Amino acid sequence: SLRDLLLCAQIGICTLLVTASLVAVRGLVRALQAPLGFQPRGAMLVDMELSQAGQAGEVAVDKEKAMIDAARNIPGVTAVGTVSRTPMTGGLRGIPIFRPGATEFRLKNSVLAPYVFLMSPGYLEAAGTRLLSGRDVSWQDNPKTPYVAIVNETFARKMWGETPAIGQHFIVSGNLTEVVGVAEDGKYHDLEESPQPAAYLPSSQSEQSETLFVVRSQRAPNEMAAALERTLGGIEPNVPITIQSWPDSLAGELFPARAATMALGVMGLLAAMLAVTGIFGMAAYNVSRRMKELGIRVALGARKTQVMGAAVGRPMVLLGMGLVLGLLAAIFASRLLEQIVYQANPRDPAVVGGVVLTMALLGIAASAIPAQRALTVDPSKLMREE
Numbered sequence: 001s002l003r004d005l006l007l008c009a010q011i012g013i014c015t016l017l018v019t020a021s022l023v024a025v026r027g028l029v030r031a032l033q034a035p036l037g038f039q040p041r042g043a044m045l046v047d048m049e050l051s052q053a054g055q056a057g058e059v060a061v062d063k064e065k066a067m068i069d070a071a072r073n074i075p076g077v078t079a080v081g082t083v084s085r086t087p088m089t090g091g092l093r094g095i096p097i098f099r100p101g102a103t104e105f106r107l108k109n110s111v112l113a114p115y116v117f118l119m120s121p122g123y124l125e126a127a128g129t130r131l132l133s134g135r136d137v138s139w140q141d142n143p144k145t146p147y148v149a150i151v152n153e154t155f156a157r158k159m160w161g162e163t164p165a166i167g168q169h170f171i172v173s174g175n176l177t178e179v180v181g182v183a184e185d186g187k188y189h190d191l192e193e194s195p196q197p198a199a200y201l202p203s204s205q206s207e208q209s210e211t212l213f214v215v216r217s218q219r220a221p222n223e224m225a226a227a228l229e230r231t232l233g234g235i236e237p238n239v240p241i242t243i244q245s246w247p248d249s250l251a252g253e254l255f256p257a258r259a260a261t262m263a264l265g266v267m268g269l270l271a272a273m274l275a276v277t278g279i280f281g282m283a284a285y286n287v288s289r290r291m292k293e294l295g296i297r298v299a300l301g302a303r304k305t306q307v308m309g310a311a312v313g314r315p316m317v318l319l320g321m322g323l324v325l326g327l328l329a330a331i332f333a334s335r336l337l338e339q340i341v342y343q344a345n346p347r348d349p350a351v352v353g354g355v356v357l358t359m360a361l362l363g364i365a366a367s368a369i370p371a372q373r374a375l376t377v378d379p380s381k382l383m384r385e386e
Contacts, residue, residue: 007278007315008322011359014275015326018358020337021268022351023330024261027341028254037152037186038087039128040246044224045086046071046213046232047242061204064211065139067235068120074227076219081123082203082211086246087115087188088253097159097199098171105174114155114197115188116172118206124150124183126214134166134181137202147205150181155197172199173206190253214246221245260340272362275322279315279366319363327355 048067064082071080096110121138124131134150141148149172156165156179168179185195203211213232217224225243233241297306330337330346337344345351 004314004318008318008325010278011275011319011322012325012329014271014362015323015355015359016329016333017264017271018268019326019330019346019351019355020333020341021261021264022354022358023337023344023346023348024264024341026348026351027344028258028261030343034187034191036087037129037184037188040250042216042218043126043128043246044215044217044221044228045244045246045249046215046228048211048213048232048236048239061139061142063236064120064203067213067232068122070231070235071213071215071228074215074217074224074231076217076224077215078218079122079126079216081126081214082120083123083127083214084118084203084210084212086127086212086214086249087117087186088190088250095172095199100169100171100176102171105171111170112155112158112197114151114199117198117200118203119200120203123214124200126216128216129186130184132182132184133164134179136181137200137204139204141202142204145205147175147177148180148202149177150183150200151179152183152198153185154195155199156182158197172201177201264340272358275359276362276366279319279363280369284370315367316363319359323356323359327352 068080094113095116097112165179334346
């Protein structure tokens with residue numbers, strides 16, 4: 001009984017770790033497929049600190065426009081835009097938003113504190129962010145014209161509810177700003193965050209210290225990087241330039257999911273090996289101890305299924321009990337898994353089915369040799385040995 005109890009506990013722990021590893025795999029898949037509100041694949045990021053060139057105001061805007069046009073003329077480029085910071089790198093979060101007519105611009109009087117991005121025309125297209133309604137910003141939006149902005153769905157919903165956001169106004173940085181477009185929601189800080197409000201302001205109406213070019217193209221990243229360095233570096237040769245693909249810049253954000261998958265996968269593999277040895281040892285011992293009994297059963301005409309049941313039935317029962325205990329333990333540990341794995345869900349049918357199939361295959365593999373030995377027992381040979 002003690003031996004059975006230990007084997008059942010061993011199988012239960014193995015099931016728990018196998019479940020955790022499959023949950024981690026599913027979490028990684030979800031992280032890779034999560035809707036980000038932008039499409040990093042196929043886009044390059046070019047970081048240039050144009051402020052070091054000593055240009056400001058309309059001169060800086062004209063230079064930015066010229067560089068965008070130059071990048072757009074590179075063969076294979078489909079869209080180009082600039083932004084102060086890309087999503088998933090923080091952005092200017094916490095900029096207070098006030099309703100029209102507000103007179104005291106104190107933080108406690110604000111109605112929202114969204115992420116704020118300064119962007120050029122064409123950024124949304126280059127980033128792959130869908131504009132749900134309204135228009136994009138344009139180069140005609142400048143400090144001499146009314147201030148405008150594009151907001152995301154969460155911003156519009158929290159500010160005006162079901163009322164259409166286009167044409168509504170709010171105050172940001174002391175400027176009365178009109179909403180001219182509504183963009184889709186996205187992820188702005190990390191994958192786990194709930195929907196957050198965000199606003200996109202024209203860079204031509206704001207001073208920005210950082211300029212990040214987003215270039216979408218159909219060419220290979222290394223070819224595109226070389227072409228961008230030649231083109232943009234030729235326009236501003238004295239400004240430092242850093243070029244990388246957008247997916248590479250997000251590698252750090254996906255590292256926890258990948259690390260958890262690898263770590264839990266290794267633990268699950270080691271646990272599976274431990275379970276195989278335990279089941280094999282139990283089945284082999286059970287067969288060797290009952291060889292005479294099995295010979296008598298065969299001599300009396302027992303069918304192969306009956307011999308199999310007598311030989312490895314007990315380990316299979318313990319496997320089933322350990323499987324159930326391990327799945328229950330995984331469900332109870334779901335909160336712990338949520339701290340490690342993105343959107344962990346041990347109750348996922350795919351995870352449960354994968355665990356059951358994995359443990360069944362492990363049980364079959366571990367019992368194959370003892371079962372084969374039991375089926376090949378020769379009653380006459382056993383009697384002669386006796």
